[in-house]
């Protein structure tokens with residue numbers, strides 16, 4: 001098993017709609033194993049395939065009952081309201097209070113091709129809705145109200161998330177800020 005690098009906001013792969021999975025085969029099982037390892041290493045409670053650069057409708061999760069995977073998931077019912085401080089491994093270090101349905105009914109397939117049907121509540125329901133968003137190319141920032149989103153995008157820019165720090169050319173060192181100040 002090998003852990004992937006998790007794609008960070010700004011990466012176009014996170015904005016694309018993932019494709020339906022037509023074959024559940026050994027390759028897909030290995031992908032799931034690697035995604036689970038990546039999720040634990042992060043650490044996180046859920047990870048969608050686009051977050052590791054794979055455009056397939058698949059996610060893994062573990063809210064304390066062991067790792068599970070769902071293929072071609074679909075939320076067929078949702079109900080209630082629940083406020084939760086939500087984060088995303090693709091927007092590392094940040095989180096916002098988001099209101100979403102409290103209960104969801106999700107259906108899909110497991111890795112043997114059998115039908116899965118789960119009625120989830122609170123944390124698990126939140127995890128499902130968040131990962132479903134990833135499969136549709138939607139990021140957490142789009143679930144914020146206008147003002148909060150503007151502030152969030154500014155914070156993300158200021159933190160330069162998704163951009164590597166500018167490297168000084170070899171053999172050159174950048175002057176310290178204080179040396180640029182006039183006495």
Ligand code: NI
Nearest residue numbers: 087088089090
């Ligand atoms: Ni996420």
